[in-house]
Every structure is written in C-alpha cells, then in structure tokens.
Amino acid sequence: MADTVENTMSTVSSEIIKNEDSSRDKGDQLEVMMEKMPSTRSLSRVNSFRENEQAFAKEIRQIVAVDVVKPAEEVFDPEKYPQSYKDNCEKEKKALKYCKTFIKQYNFLFDRRKPLFLKPKNVFGVQKLVCTTIKPGQLPYKDLLDWPGIADFLAGYVNYDFLDPPHILPNILQSPQTTLDKLRGHCFDLSTLLCSMLIGAGYDAFVVSGYATREVCLQDLSYTKCPFVEDDQKVYLPRKEKKICRYTPRAPRLFRSEYELRMKLMALNKQAEIENAEKAKQDLAQQV
Structure with a gap:
C-alpha cells in the first residue's frame, strides 16, 4: 500500500511540474510576441515617414527635368597630319634596322635590365x-x-x-602636335612636348627616362606647399616616417684601413711642423 501511495504522489507531482513548465513557456511566448509587436510610437513614426515620402515624391514630380549636355567626344582627325606621320622614309627604315640590332646586343649583354624605350609606335601604329x-x-x-x-x-x-601599369613602358608615344591637340597624355608624351617647347625657346633640353616616387607618378600634391595660400593659412600634412624593420638590408660597409689614415695624419702633422719652423726662421731673419 505504501508503494502505491508513493507512486501516485510522484505522478501527481510530475504532472504539476509539467503544468508549471507549460505555463511558463506560454508566458515566455506571450512576452516575445509582445516585444515583436510594434508600439504605438513606432507606428506613428512609420505613418509620418510614409506621408513625408509621398509629399517628397509629389515635389519631385513638379520639378522640370533639365537636359544634361554631354561633353563632346574626342575626335581624332588623321587628315590633319602629314604623310610623314603615317609612313617611314628610307632613312628612318635604315635607322630602325640599326636600332633593332642595338636592342638585340643590349638585351644579350644586359639581360637582367628592363628593355629600352627606343622605337615605340605613334598614334597611327607606325x-x-x-x-x-x-x-x-x-x-x-x-x-x-x-x-x-x-x-x-x-x-x-x-x-x-597615369601609366597602367605604372612600371611598364607604354606602347604608344604621341607626337607633340597630337598632345597639343588632345591636351592630354602620359609622362612620356608630356616630357617630349616639354622638351620640344624648351628647345624651341632656345634651351638645351633632353628627355631622361627613369624612376620616380609614388607622389610624382600619381600626381599627389598633398605634401607640397600650395602657392595660392598665404603662409599663415597653410596647413601641411605630417610626412609618414619609414619604419625600420629588423630585416631591412644594412648599408654597405666602407672597407678602408685605419692604419693608412693614421699614417696620413702623421705625415700631414709633420709637414705642418716643418712649415711652421721655416716660417719662424724667416721671421727671425727678418727681425735681425
């Protein structure tokens, strides 16, 4: 009898616990539903936003659309240029042959260096x-x-x-006349135009091909002084200091003998003493 009573009590307690758990779950679900439901303030905000959006759309419809004039596309007229731009004469062909042989010899002797920029194509592909x-x-x-x-x-x-990519030589080199007509060009085009104008003005100018810094290649003027701003109003950006890494290569050592330097200093000192003694003798002779 005692066992049956205990079993019935355990079943009743388990049912009570299950009912409590189910009621808690329902309460949690109701709380979650209440949280998800929008409040009256949020609903009023949404309605006001929709009204403002509709009013804004009406105002936009009343605005008259303006025709945007597109810039004229660049038109390249090949008839403006003489025949020398489109063909090579006999002297130019002969010079190109010499240039090809020179480039072959250069590439054979200096195979690790980058190719030379000697015979590029012009706008006409010549x-x-x-x-x-x-x-x-x-x-x-x-x-x-x-x-x-x-x-x-x-x-x-x-x-x-900009050159794209910036570390490779361009395939086309414009003449100064085409650069003036287009009013645009890469670094080699601008340098040839500048050199031609300087020679025409009487200067001894020439073009040098090499490497430049990132600011020069990308035309970054953020670290340069603005000529149109007074000194009191100028604001300069601090230059970025290069971080010294432990793996950076060290500067090459100067292989020189300290003994030779000491001997040279001793010889100079002796010569100076001899000159001073001779000057002292001359001064004494003049006084006597």
Missing part, C-alpha cells in the same frame, strides 16, 4: 624612333618664351594620364 618625336616648337605667346611659363602651361592646360 614605329618611330624616339628622337624623331622631339622637334623644336614654339607657340605665338609671350608667356611661353621661358621655362617657367612653358612649365606652367603644361601643368595647367594639359591633363596627365
């Missing part, structure tokens, strides 16, 4: 020597008779195009 693109030229303006005016003209009126 190979030309670099020296033929540089010709003395002068514009009929007084401001372009000296190098500051020419440099300001190129910096202000000719657009600079």
